[in-house]
Amino acid sequence: VAGRNPFKLLGECEIALDTFLPKNAHESSTSVLRVLLTKVALRPPFLMGEVVSRFSTWSEIFCCLRASCHIPLFGGFLPYPVPEHGWYYDGLLWNSLFVPWRTFGTRDSVIKVSAFGHPGADIAPRRFVLPPWFAVFPPSQEALEGMRAMGYADAKDFFEGTQRRWGG
Incomplete structure (x- = not known):
């Protein structure tokens, strides 16, 4: 490990x-x-x-x-x-900030996910911005579990909002 x-x-x-x-x-x-x-x-x-x-x-x-x-x-x-x-x-x-991600069909969708709060991301930390050094120096197990819970909540918020907007 x-x-x-x-x-x-x-x-x-x-x-x-x-x-x-x-x-x-x-x-x-x-x-x-x-x-x-x-x-x-x-x-x-x-x-x-x-x-x-x-x-x-x-x-x-x-x-x-x-x-x-x-x-x-x-x-x-x-x-x-x-x-x-x-x-x-x-x-x-x-530099993916300027990449115009596109879909190839009317039923396709692109969901941009960023662990560090990239400005164009659909799912990103909303409550707490992660320090960039976490990418190479991982935090404690307790902090990782908290980050997982926050990521789950951020994804849940996104998909609940998507259902309301698209009626899915």
Whole structure:
């Protein structure tokens, strides 16, 4: 377990993905899951946002999800390699504030979730803004349980409001 050592987080992430990611995840997630990544290139633009939504193999979805966790410095200085795609950091370096997320059909919807209160998020902390260092230095178990309860309440508030607006 990583404990309070942020340099062990990615190893724990790999163990969790290997343990919990279903063997058919590449089939069930293609065109349903979109993974936001920051692609690193040797020529300008050096950093650019990329969304991966098609996965040919279990290894490919594993690598994309693992790359989405690759925080510079804590994951090393080099980006994480995703075979057939390139080298990546997590999606944090991509300025998603200006991304016009869109849907592809009238019945589609996009719900933006932010643990740190991103201004454009549909579900985000409303009562308490989390310190950014919680991303790499996790708080106590008691604080995590409180954050889970607050996240549940924020999601519940969002979906109850959605039902009132859309009559669902």
